[in-house]
Amino acid sequence: MTAPLHEAHPAGRGRRLPDTQQGMRRRNLARVMHTVSAEGPLSRAAVASHIGLTRAAVSTLVDELIRSGLLEELGPERPGRVGRPGSALAVSGRGPAGIGAEIGVDHLAVCAVDLRGAVRARAVRNGTNRGREPAAVIGELTRLVRRVVAEAEQEGLWPAGLAVAVPGLVARDARTVVRAPNLDWHDTDLGALLPDELPLTVDNEANFGGLAELWLGDGTPRDFLHVSAEIGIGGAVVVDGRLLRGTRGFAGELGHVPVHPDGPECPCGGHGCLEQYAGEEAVLRAAGLEPGEDRVGLLAERAAQGDEDVRGALRDAGTALGIALTGAVNLLDPETVVLGGALAGLAPWLLPSLERELARRTAGPACAVSVSRLGSEGPLLGAAHAVVRAVLDDPAAVAERAQDSARAATHR
Amino acid sequence: MTAPLHEAHPAGRGRRLPDTQQGMRRRNLARVMHTVSAEGPLSRAAVASHIGLTRAAVSTLVDELIRSGLLEELGPERPGRVGRPGSALAVSGRGPAGIGAEIGVDHLAVCAVDLRGAVRARAVRNGTNRGREPAAVIGELTRLVRRVVAEAEQEGLWPAGLAVAVPGLVARDARTVVRAPNLDWHDTDLGALLPDELPLTVDNEANFGGLAELWLGDGTPRDFLHVSAEIGIGGAVVVDGRLLRGTRGFAGELGHVPVHPDGPECPCGGHGCLEQYAGEEAVLRAAGLEPGEDRVGLLAERAAQGDEDVRGALRDAGTALGIALTGAVNLLDPETVVLGGALAGLAPWLLPSLERELARRTAGPACAVSVSRLGSEGPLLGAAHAVVRAVLDDPAAVAERAQDSARAATHR
Numbered sequence: 001m002t003a004p005l006h007e008a009h010p011a012g013r014g015r016r017l018p019d020t021q022q023g024m025r026r027r028n029l030a031r032v033m034h035t036v037s038a039e040g041p042l043s044r045a046a047v048a049s050h051i052g053l054t055r056a057a058v059s060t061l062v063d064e065l066i067r068s069g070l071l072e073e074l075g076p077e078r079p080g081r082v083g084r085p086g087s088a089l090a091v092s093g094r095g096p097a098g099i100g101a102e103i104g105v106d107h108l109a110v111c112a113v114d115l116r117g118a119v120r121a122r123a124v125r126n127g128t129n130r131g132r133e134p135a136a137v138i139g140e141l142t143r144l145v146r147r148v149v150a151e152a153e154q155e156g157l158w159p160a161g162l163a164v165a166v167p168g169l170v171a172r173d174a175r176t177v178v179r180a181p182n183l184d185w186h187d188t189d190l191g192a193l194l195p196d197e198l199p200l201t202v203d204n205e206a207n208f209g210g211l212a213e214l215w216l217g218d219g220t221p222r223d224f225l226h227v228s229a230e231i232g233i234g235g236a237v238v239v240d241g242r243l244l245r246g247t248r249g250f251a252g253e254l255g256h257v258p259v260h261p262d263g264p265e266c267p268c269g270g271h272g273c274l275e276q277y278a279g280e281e282a283v284l285r286a287a288g289l290e291p292g293e294d295r296v297g298l299l300a301e302r303a304a305q306g307d308e309d310v311r312g313a314l315r316d317a318g319t320a321l322g323i324a325l326t327g328a329v330n331l332l333d334p335e336t337v338v339l340g341g342a343l344a345g346l347a348p349w350l351l352p353s354l355e356r357e358l359a360r361r362t363a364g365p366a367c368a369v370s371v372s373r374l375g376s377e378g379p380l381l382g383a384a385h386a387v388v389r390a391v392l393d394d395p396a397a398v399a400e401r402a403q404d405s406a407r408a409a410t411h412r
Numbered sequence: 413m414t415a416p417l418h419e420a421h422p423a424g425r426g427r428r429l430p431d432t433q434q435g436m437r438r439r440n441l442a443r444v445m446h447t448v449s450a451e452g453p454l455s456r457a458a459v460a461s462h463i464g465l466t467r468a469a470v471s472t473l474v475d476e477l478i479r480s481g482l483l484e485e486l487g488p489e490r491p492g493r494v495g496r497p498g499s500a501l502a503v504s505g506r507g508p509a510g511i512g513a514e515i516g517v518d519h520l521a522v523c524a525v526d527l528r529g530a531v532r533a534r535a536v537r538n539g540t541n542r543g544r545e546p547a548a549v550i551g552e553l554t555r556l557v558r559r560v561v562a563e564a565e566q567e568g569l570w571p572a573g574l575a576v577a578v579p580g581l582v583a584r585d586a587r588t589v590v591r592a593p594n595l596d597w598h599d600t601d602l603g604a605l606l607p608d609e610l611p612l613t614v615d616n617e618a619n620f621g622g623l624a625e626l627w628l629g630d631g632t633p634r635d636f637l638h639v640s641a642e643i644g645i646g647g648a649v650v651v652d653g654r655l656l657r658g659t660r661g662f663a664g665e666l667g668h669v670p671v672h673p674d675g676p677e678c679p680c681g682g683h684g685c686l687e688q689y690a691g692e693e694a695v696l697r698a699a700g701l702e703p704g705e706d707r708v709g710l711l712a713e714r715a716a717q718g719d720e721d722v723r724g725a726l727r728d729a730g731t732a733l734g735i736a737l738t739g740a741v742n743l744l745d746p747e748t749v750v751l752g753g754a755l756a757g758l759a760p761w762l763l764p765s766l767e768r769e770l771a772r773r774t775a776g777p778a779c780a781v782s783v784s785r786l787g788s789e790g791p792l793l794g795a796a797h798a799v800v801r802a803v804l805d806d807p808a809a810v811a812e813r814a815q816d817s818a819r820a821a822t823h824r
Contacts, residue, residue, distance in 0.1 A: 024436065223659045237743065244651060246745020247635045257739035258773060261672065270738065270773035326682065327669035327739050331649065333658020361670060361682035
């Protein structure tokens with residue numbers, strides 16, 4: 001890997017820059033990057049008009065971003081336009097990349113995403129992680145990360161940070177897995193187990209899934225509730241384009257909202273939690289199926305074949321989801337609910353009862369429910385994009401490193 | 413009333429100022445006001461060190477705020493301090509005031525609060541508003557507002573805006589009461605009924621109650637869930653010091669979270685909503701009491717006397733609150749839950765079962781529950797303080813008006 005990086009929180013934590021001339025310059029660099037990223041390719045004049053600064057001010061900022069390797073010029077724009085011909089600007093397809101990793105209960109995955117959002121390298125290892133020692137799992141993950149980074153470097157990219165999605169609660173230090181019941185991990189500091197060459201962000205898989213939906217979803221609004229499932233049921237609350245994290249970093253625990261308060265006991269200590277009705281194991285049990293390798297695939301296949309036991313189990317799960325979501329919608333008033341992760345693949349059989357329940361329990365128009373097109377890819381992509389977004393949010397912080405990296409490359 | 417004011421949203425809506433020199437100056441004026449308001453009296457040097465600007469820059473800002481009548485000098489500081497003697501700065505006790513109003517089901521109330529947070533005038537009218545025409549109620553409220561404004565003006569204050577708390581859902585236009593079932597009002601535009609002399613903000617009483625707790629509560633954290641009751645049960649979600657409003661402005665509807673999904677029908681269309689177990693009418697019914705004038709007072713009196721029917725009804729209401737709050741705490745991960753409004757007065761009999769339910773349904777330490785010391789005063793104070801906070805948040809916007817007002821006063 002490249003130069004060691006020492007920033008505490010590279011990804012997605014919304015650090016507020018100070019209100020000084022220097023802070024203003026840094027925020028304006030970020031506005032240029034975001035504008036070109038969202039709207040590009042764009043001329044300098046178009047960038048200036050988008051962000052409401054003078055052409056001269058924008059040119060200074062753009063030059064700095066080009067020198068740092070974060071923007072590039074695509075060559076002269078096609079003729080026929082009014083005014084002096086300008087060179088269109090685009091976000092660099094070389095330069096910094098976000099490294100995303102996912103620790104699933106049944107797999108490990110790593111990918112590298114460039115500033116343009118393209119996946120440039122990828123590695124997956126299937127096999128259960130349930131009950132394995134964290135050090136062994138992280139050792140294996142580290143090898144995958146190194147392989148992906150090496151592949152990305154061959155394409156002229158350098159890793160700006162590593163973000164890891166885990167199926168459990170993560171402390172606000174963005175390093176420590178407080179509780180991951182399906183891995184049987186408790187108070188595990190991933191920062192101590194991972195190599196310290198890259199700035200690290202660890203977060204709950206449902207959070208990264210929700211962020212992926214925000215950043216990559218098709219017309220996803222800025223206020224929504226993302227519901228996903230792997231083994232457990234996770235939620236992510238996005239308010240005005242920001243993830244709601246909670247005091248301890250535990251917000252969005254939809255799986256343990258009481259649905260029937262006198263229902264079966266849940267390992268969390270509660271009774272009748274949503275996971276007891278709509279969690280993967282509960283649905284498999286209700287459908288009379290054995291837990292195997294590809295559980296969601298099995299449920300979807302049987303439901304598609306018309307298996308009434310499976311369809312009934314999914315219908316009941318949809319009803320339970322609808323009850324829990326009624327409470328969540330009342331509290332949060334989101335614009336939509338998005339079904340993601342494994343739930344996306346089961347949506348055809350969950351949605352009718354889920355939507356009926358929401359509608360009959362809500363005065364006025366019920367909250368819209370949509371299905372994520374990212375599905376189970378969400379957490380991994382969300383992790384990689386969290387690093388990319390951190391670069392766009394504060395390009396000045398990586399510019400110096402980018403220049404170091406460029407100098408190192410020319411001397412290779 | 414004084415000069416007509418034309419700003420759309422004076423209070424608490426967190427308008428973002430543009431990132432220009434002019435925007436920076438306005439934000440720095442706000443930082444000076446907030447610093448003196450929170451920490452004052454302070455010297456110019458102390459303000460400079462608090463906000464990290466030079467003494468010269470702060471002096472320019474302070475002079476502008478003094479000219480506008482928003483800050484005042486208290487005279488030379490007491491001797492014995494190091495350095496040149498300076499004059500301590502304080503927020504002005506004359507100048508702009510926030511006018512707060514509350515439309516309760518059984519009363520109307522209005523107060524004026526100065527920039528220092530002191531209530532300087534107040535008027536109340538008891539009597540039911542249930543089923544009355546909005547125009548009649550607002551006519552009466554307007555007379556109370558004029559009386560309070562006249563009293564405030566006699567003390568050298570001038571009204572910077574009017575904020576009205578209502579027992580119902582308010583649209584994001586901050587004018588329209590979409591639904592107030594206990595008044596029987598629907599889609600009522602209060603902006604059209606109130607005089608347009610003052611900038612207006614209408615909001616749900618539970619929202620203003622939550623904001624009052626944030627601004628005036630004793631050690632209230634910046635992340636909490638505020639639960640209150642008058643006739644209905646309201647909630648307010650505060651995240652990182654900001655009220656969560658939701659897409660339509662309806663967030664915090666805790667009263668209609670399903671507690672027992674197969675329970676009794678609720679006027680909202682749902683079944684087994686929290687209000688069916690812990691709403692005032694449900695508790696009175698369970699206790700075998702008739703709804704009268706001072707319902708909460710009656711419940712508290714009987715419970716204090718040891719009436720087992722009343723105590724049992726409150727115990728069951730606490731259990732239902734605990735179930736609904738478990739879901740809310742799982743979703744939001746607040747630092748505390750605060751019981752406010754009428755619930756504060758009933759806390760001794762609600763809390764034991766409420767806290768037991770929360771604890772037994774939560775893995776790890778349960779969320780702390782505290783009792784508001786503002787109680788039923790919360791919404792009215794929150795409304796008045798919302799106007800005051802808007803002045804602190806953007807003093808430049810009111811400075812010109814303040815100067816006009818001062819000029820008008822000297823010519824009177």
